[in-house]
Amino acid sequence: MSEANAAHAATTDAGPDLYGLVAEFEEVEALEAAADRAREAGYRTMDAYTPYPVEGLDDRLGFAPTRLGWIVLAAGIVGALGGFFLQYYANVIFYPLNIGGKPLNSWPNFIVITFEVTVLLSAFTAGLFMLGRNGLPRPYHPIFNTPNFVAATRDRFFLCIEARDERFDPDETRSFLEDLGPVRVSEVER
Amino acid sequence: MAVRTGGPGTVETNRVIGPGQTSSGIDDTVNAPVLVGLGRTPLWWWIGLGISLGLLALYLVSIVVLITTGTGVWGNNVPVAWGMPIINFVWWIGIGHAGTLISAALLLFRQPWRTSINRFAEAMTIFAVVNAGLYPILHLGRPWVFYWLLPYPNTYGLFPQFRSPLDWDLFAIGTYASVSVLFWFIGLIPDLATLRDQSKNRFQRLLYATLALGWNGSAKAWQRYQRAYLLLAALSFPLVLSVHSTIAMDFAVSQVPGWNNTIMPPYFVAGAVFAGFAMVLLLAIPLRKAFGLENLITMRHLDNSAKLMLATGMIVVYGYGVELFDAWYSGVEFERFMAYNRVFGADHWWAFWLLIAANGVAIQPLWFRSVRQSPLALFLISVIVSIGMWLERFVIVAITLTKDFLPSSWGDYVTTFWDWSLYIGTFGLFGTLFLLFIRLLPSIATAEMKELAHHDAHHDLDPYEEIRARQLEQEARS
Numbered sequence: 001m002s003e004a005n006a007a008h009a010a011t012t013d014a015g016p017d018l019y020g021l022v023a024e025f026e027e028v029e030a031l032e033a034a035a036d037r038a039r040e041a042g043y044r045t046m047d048a049y050t051p052y053p054v055e056g057l058d059d060r061l062g063f064a065p066t067r068l069g070w071i072v073l074a075a076g077i078v079g080a081l082g083g084f085f086l087q088y089y090a091n092v093i094f095y096p097l098n099i100g101g102k103p104l105n106s107w108p109n110f111i112v113i114t115f116e117v118t119v120l121l122s123a124f125t126a127g128l129f130m131l132g133r134n135g136l137p138r139p140y141h142p143i144f145n146t147p148n149f150v151a152a153t154r155d156r157f158f159l160c161i162e163a164r165d166e167r168f169d170p171d172e173t174r175s176f177l178e179d180l181g182p183v184r185v186s187e188v189e190r
Numbered sequence: 191m192a193v194r195t196g197g198p199g200t201v202e203t204n205r206v207i208g209p210g211q212t213s214s215g216i217d218d219t220v221n222a223p224v225l226v227g228l229g230r231t232p233l234w235w236w237i238g239l240g241i242s243l244g245l246l247a248l249y250l251v252s253i254v255v256l257i258t259t260g261t262g263v264w265g266n267n268v269p270v271a272w273g274m275p276i277i278n279f280v281w282w283i284g285i286g287h288a289g290t291l292i293s294a295a296l297l298l299f300r301q302p303w304r305t306s307i308n309r310f311a312e313a314m315t316i317f318a319v320v321n322a323g324l325y326p327i328l329h330l331g332r333p334w335v336f337y338w339l340l341p342y343p344n345t346y347g348l349f350p351q352f353r354s355p356l357d358w359d360l361f362a363i364g365t366y367a368s369v370s371v372l373f374w375f376i377g378l379i380p381d382l383a384t385l386r387d388q389s390k391n392r393f394q395r396l397l398y399a400t401l402a403l404g405w406n407g408s409a410k411a412w413q414r415y416q417r418a419y420l421l422l423a424a425l426s427f428p429l430v431l432s433v434h435s436t437i438a439m440d441f442a443v444s445q446v447p448g449w450n451n452t453i454m455p456p457y458f459v460a461g462a463v464f465a466g467f468a469m470v471l472l473l474a475i476p477l478r479k480a481f482g483l484e485n486l487i488t489m490r491h492l493d494n495s496a497k498l499m500l501a502t503g504m505i506v507v508y509g510y511g512v513e514l515f516d517a518w519y520s521g522v523e524f525e526r527f528m529a530y531n532r533v534f535g536a537d538h539w540w541a542f543w544l545l546i547a548a549n550g551v552a553i554q555p556l557w558f559r560s561v562r563q564s565p566l567a568l569f570l571i572s573v574i575v576s577i578g579m580w581l582e583r584f585v586i587v588a589i590t591l592t593k594d595f596l597p598s599s600w601g602d603y604v605t606t607f608w609d610w611s612l613y614i615g616t617f618g619l620f621g622t623l624f625l626l627f628i629r630l631l632p633s634i635a636t637a638e639m640k641e642l643a644h645h646d647a648h649h650d651l652d653p654y655e656e657i658r659a660r661q662l663e664q665e666a667r668s
Contacts, residue, residue: 028644051213051384052641053412061409068417086341090349099353109353112436116361119432123369123425127376130418134411136379137403144406150387152407153380155213155640 019142019190020046020162021173023182024151028054031157034180035060038161041176045165049143049158068129075125076118083117084110142190160188204493206303208485211643216486217384220634223481225390234480235625242621249615252608253328261331263608270591270603277583278613279325280437281465282318283363284458284579287430288466289315290370293377294426297419303494305642306487309381310477310633311470312374317623318469319367321616326359328612355440362436369429373422376415379405380637397630434459441586448528448590451516457509464502464549465579467495468572473624475565477633486634493562499575500556506582507550524595531593537602538589541581548578 025031031048038046039062048057058065087110091097096104131137143149143160152158159182161173170187177185203209223232256263266273289311296304327336339350339360350357382402389395405411435455442450471492478487517529532542552574555561562568593600627633 048409049407050409050412051407052380052637052644053416054409057409058413063410063413066414066417068414069421072421087352090341090352095347095349099351102353106353112358112432112439113352113361115432116358116365116429119369119425119429120365123372123422123429126418126421126425127372130376130414131403133414136405139399139404141404141406143408153384153387153405154217 017189018163018170019145019188020160020165020168021170021177021185022143022146022158022160022188023177023180023185024146024148025157025159025180025182028157030181031159032057032060034159034177034182037180038159038176042167043161043165043173045162045168047143047160047162049149049152049160051153051155051157054157066133068126068133071129072122072126076122079118079121080114082121083114086117087113142188145188147184147186156183202484203488204490205488205646206490207306207639207643207646208488211485211639211646213640213643216634216636216639216643217388219483219486220481220632220636220639221385221388223628224385224630224632225388225394227390231629232480235629238621239625242618242625245615245618246622247618248611249618252612252615255608256328256612257333261329263606265603265605265609267601267603269594269599269601270588272587272591273603274605274609274613275325275329277580277587278616279322279329280458280583280587281580282322282325282616283437284434284462284465285469285576286315286318286322286366286370286466287434287459287462288470289313289318290366290373290426290430291463291466292470293373294423294430297423298427302642302645303491305638306483306634307470307474307491307495308638309374309377309631309635310473310628312370312377313624313627313631313633314466314469314473315370316367316374317620317627319363319370320623321620323363323367326356326363355436355443358436359440362433366429366433369422369426373426376419376422377635377638378631379403380407380415381632381635383407384636385632431459434462446590446594447522447524448513448517448532448586451513453509453512453516457506457512460502460505460509461579461582464499464506465576467499467502468575468579471495471499471568471572472576475569477628481628481633483634486639489563492565492568493559496556496562496568496571499572500553503549503553503556503575507546510546510550527593528590532585532589535589535593537592538585541585541589545578545581545585548574549582552578 023034025034028050031050032054035046035048035057039060044062046061048054048061050057084107088105091106092104098104099106102109143158146152146158146160148156149158159177159180161168161177167173174185174187264273264275266275289308292304292311293308296308327333330336339357341349341352379402382398383405386395386398386402389398435458438454438458442454444450474487474491474495478484514529514533517525520526531538533539552571555567556571561571588603592603
């Protein structure tokens with residue numbers, strides 16, 4: 001993302017090193033319109049980069065809904081069963097001990113810890129799976145070679161059509177993106 | 191940067207955010223005090239850090255004295271085995287609850303005003319939980335073997351006693367602390383990426399680039415991020431209710447009169463939120479002035495926090511009433527004596543009446559809009575509420591224990607210097623962590639604020655404003 005990189009990216013011809021073509025927009029509405037147009041034009045392997053979550057942008061870009069909720073549900077069930085049977089095992093099987101005449105499996109006493117383990121496991125699954133599926137931590141990503149990409153976390157909106165898209169053609173795609181009224185279109189190296 | 195007391199264009203407003211906020215404007219306002227060079231850190235910050243570090247030293251000295259001498263340095267005795275350590279533990283953890291409630295419950299209820307205050311309220315939660323969590327550990331007597339509470343394979347072939355509230359506390363507070371940190375960090379990632387991209391020197395770039403984990407704001411990443419954030423909120427909301435309920439059950443599983451009331455869990459949770467909103471106001475009122483954030487943390491936030499404080503305060507007062515009624519209605523001699531001793535007992539009657547004055551009477555002015563619109567009045571009421579909530583735990587923990595069943599076993603509770611030095615020291619730890627937080631991290635969630643500002647500018651979605659406009663219109667017509 002330094003100036004040297006940016007200049008390099010701008011002068012390189014399309015080749016195997018090309019990651020994609022990136023259009024930069026000032027307004028989120030322009031990006032939304034561009035995403036719709038790109039879908040209509042048949043582009044599929046693309047992504048947008050925005051400073052804040054834009055509602056419905058995943059639908060416009062044709063992303064499948066995330067399945068994170070199901071993974072977290074599974075983790076929650078494992079946590080609940082694991083939390084309860086940890087206590088059941090300790091008190092009933094491993095070391096049965098009469099405490100105040102309570103039954104060995106005095107399950108009301110086990111509810112608090114069962115609940116806490118359920119929440120602990122599902123919360124960390126939600127957080128860590130989200131990071132993992134997003135490929136984080138990842139110090140390098142080709143998109144960071146885009147000129148002015150520092151504005152992507154501030155107030156600019158970027159649409160990247162990746163070179164591995166079936167319909168990608170360096171010249172055609174560039175003129176398509178330029179028609180969308182961006183601030184600039186840049187070739188970005190891998 | 192000098193202290194900015196409302197620069198030009200800062201007009202007090204009751205909107206969720208000041209009018210005309212832009213993405214870059216939000217970044218500049220919130221991140222300026224973070225990105226400014228070390229030499230231009232405002233003087234009040236250094237003074238605050240100096241005081242906090244002094245108190246932190248007192249805290250560390252108190253812990254060293256406690257560990258080298260033993261819990262005898264405190265006023266804890268028989269029958270009052272739970273003195274200041276448990277009072278202060280419950281007080282601190284209660285303060286933390288408002289932060290989670292703001293970040294989780296208000297997100298699920300789609301309250302747009304949460305966005306301005308959730309970041310620093312979550313930080314408040316974490317630092318309060320750090321203070322709270324250390325108290326039971328220090329109270330163990332041999333804090334260095336606290337890990338015996340964890341179920342881990344050991345040479346004794348033993349498990350911890352899972353039926354014990356002490357172990358419930360470990361799981362409840364351990365989960366609460368770690369999930370709060372996770373929720374806070376996940377919320378911070380996009381803002382850390384913003385700081386990375388706007389960093390002004392090598393130290394900042396290295397720090398924020400490392401912490402941002404390579405976030406690039408892609409639409410696919412945002413999709414998963416938002417789902418994860420929503421799930422974390424949905425998990426944190428019942429978690430926060432469970433934590434203070436567990437603490438109430440620490441009391442309720444005992445046989446002490448006055449401790450095993452079924453209203454304890456909800457009444458403890460309400461008390462926690464009540465104390466927590468008082469602390470939110472105590473932090474928000476100076477913070478918005480010091481960093482010139484009046485356009486982002488508006489009068490609306492103070493007003494709404496005050497309303498929640500009033501509502502939870504009234505629930506707490508209802509809880510006091512039910513406690514006394516139940517004591518009478520139970521017909522149990524010891525329960526009735528407990529209530530009488532709290533209210534009219536010769537030694538500590540003043541604590542009960544001070545607590546009623548602080549938590550019941552002092553919040554009543556909050557019914558009036560003019561009081562809720564006055565930061566000074568809110569600040570003073572919040573101080574009173576914080577003291578009142580401490581007194582509540584003092585009454586429940588210490589006074590109840592002084593006179594339980596047999597008069598031959600009654601005793602008194604007198605605090606010592608080390609009780610107080612440890613408690614005052616916790617403010618040093620809290621203050622140090624909070625000052626470092628506001629210096630190194632953005633105290634407002636900028637990515638979320640940008641989304642809110644966009645909605646505000648393009649869709650005019652402030653139902654409160656619409657309702658007020660309609661009201662004014664109707665008034666004008668009639």
